[in-house]
Amino acid sequence: MYNYxxxxxxxxxxxxxxxxxxxxxxxxxxxxxxxVQAATRNLNLxxxxxxxxxxxxxEVLIAESNLFxxxxxxxxxxxxxxxxxxxxxxSLGGGWE
Numbered sequence: 001m002y003n004y005x006x007x008x009x010x011x012x013x014x015x016x017x018x019x020x021x022x023x024x025x026x027x028x029x030x031x032x033x034x035x036v037q038a039a040t041r042n043l044n045l046x047x048x049x050x051x052x053x054x055x056x057x058x059e060v061l062i063a064e065s066n067l068f069x070x071x072x073x074x075x076x077x078x079x080x081x082x083x084x085x086x087x088x089x090x091s092l093g094g095g096w097e
Contacts, residue, residue, distance in 0.1 A: 011091070014091040015088070025077060025080050026081055029077045029081050032070065032073055036070045038070075042063050042066065043064060043066075043067050046059045046060045
């Protein structure tokens with residue numbers, strides 16, 4: 001009986017941890033998407049300032065680098081979110097061949 005209860009509690013903990021991970025990564029991904037949008041707007045403004053002669057091309061390059069970093073972070077978090085979803089599915093007893 002002890003083994004059954006222990007297994008049950010471990011399974012519940014796995015499901016709870018997976019649910020928390022999915023929610024945490026979902027929230028962080030939404031934040032990263034906002035960061036990408038802000039970096040995109042910044043890049044567009046930098047290009048406009050460069051095209052009108054108000055700044056050097058270095059500002060455009062820095063804005064492109066910031067956009068790339070934000071996009072990379074967002075895609076990394078999205079991968080973590082999807083992995084957490086698979087772990088949740090497995091924790092709930094889902095199987096695959």
